[in-house]
Amino acid sequence: DAGVIQSPRHEVTEMGQEVTLRCKPISGHDYLFWYRQTMMRGLELLIYFNNNVPIDDSGMPEDRFSAKMPNASFSTLKIQPSEPRDSAVYFCASSALARVGETQYFGPGTRLLVL
Amino acid sequence: AQKITQTQPGMFVQEKEAVTLDCTYDTSDPSYGLFWYKQPSSGEMIFLIYQGSYDQQNATEGRYSLNFQKARKSANLVISASQLGDSAMYFCAMREANTGNQFYFGTGTSLTVIP
Numbered sequence: 761d762a763g764v765i766q767s768p769r770h771e772v773t774e775m776g777q778e779v780t781l782r783c784k785p786i787s788g789h790d791y792l793f794w795y796r797q798t799m800m801r802g803l804e805l806l807i808y809f810n811n812n813v814p815i816d817d818s819g820m821p822e823d824r825f826s827a828k829m830p831n832a833s834f835s836t837l838k839i840q841p842s843e844p845r846d847s848a849v850y851f852c853a854s855s856a857l858a859r860v861g862e863t864q865y866f867g868p869g870t871r872l873l874v875l
Numbered sequence: 876a877q878k879i880t881q882t883q884p885g886m887f888v889q890e891k892e893a894v895t896l897d898c899t900y901d902t903s904d905p906s907y908g909l910f911w912y913k914q915p916s917s918g919e920m921i922f923l924i925y926q927g928s929y930d931q932q933n934a935t936e937g938r939y940s941l942n943f944q945k946a947r948k949s950a951n952l953v954i955s956a957s958q959l960g961d962s963a964m965y966f967c968a969m970r971e972a973n974t975g976n977q978f979y980f981g982t983g984t985s986l987t988v989i990p
Contacts, residue, residue, distance in 0.1 A: 791976065803966065803980045816977060849918060860908035860970045861927050864978060866920035 762786070764867035766852050772873045778840040781870045784833055785854030793864060794827055794837050795851040803851075809835065842874045876901050879967050881981035888957045889989050895942070896952040896984045898967030906972035909950040911941070914983070915963040923965075926950055957988045 765784040773779055785792045793808040807817040812829045820827070824843070829835040839846055849871050855864040880899045888894035900909065911923040926934045926941045934941040942951040954961055967981040 793978065802982045805977060805980075808977055810976075851920065853920070855976075860906055860972050860976070861925060862908075862970075863910055863922045863925055865922065866912075868919055871918075 764852055764854050764865055766850075766867035766870050768870060769868060770871045770873075772875065773842055774875050775843055776841045777874075778838065779842045779846075779872060779874075781837040781839075781850050781852075781872070783835045783837070783852030783867060785835070785852070786856075786865055787833065789854035789856045789865075791855040791864070792829060792835050793851075793853040793855070794835070795853065796848045797851060797869075798848045806837070839872075842872075844874045847872055847874050877981075878902065878979035879969055879981035881967055881984050883984045884982075885985045885987070887987050887989055888954075888961075890959060891956055893953060893955045894957055894986065896954070896965050896967075896986065898950045898952065898981060900948050900950060900967075900969050902948075902969065902971055904971040904973045908970045909941070909943070910968040910970070910978070911939070911950075911952045912966045912968060913961075913963045914966065915960075920966070924952070954986075959988050959990060962986060962988045 767782045794806040797803045806819045807827045809829045827837045849869045851866050851869045853864040853866045855862050907928045909926045913921045924934050924936045924939045924941050926943045933943050938955045940953045964983045964985050966983045969979045
């Protein structure tokens, strides 16, 4: 089975540009999580969805960040406008069922560099 | 208060020796799960092992075992017979039943295996 798929794997952009990160969760998984990882702040939960509905977006840094999940097999994280401090690795992860014993499976991550 | 605390930013171990990575957690939820993930230098997050709050026995997965001490709220990862490929960041995480099933991550421990 295919794991969590993220695209692009690497993105280099200039400050002020719009950036869209994409994620395809594992088929049948009900939960989708977006994380950001930096050396300074570690792994931060940005937002997570259950059955395509955003449950908690308190980790979204500011209004420049938005996330959508139009269907069970696709989610986007958009940054508009991007800033150099947004440079990080962005992970998408998915998990099956609302049960504490279910692990989450991570995608390979998108390495974003904003110049 | 931090949900997950990993107090060892960096650890060194001799090849073929065992090493323990510490993790303490904070929860009042009786139902929760504890997870360990490995992140090698290539960047992907790999699920290693899981322990449920109601599990009577410590979890084991190959060379990985989890030293679960519920009263002390600790869930230390033990890696036996360390290999060079074990050099990586290791993250402890928790999922609670009553907080929407999001995952809480520690800050990670960097493990270096010395030949």
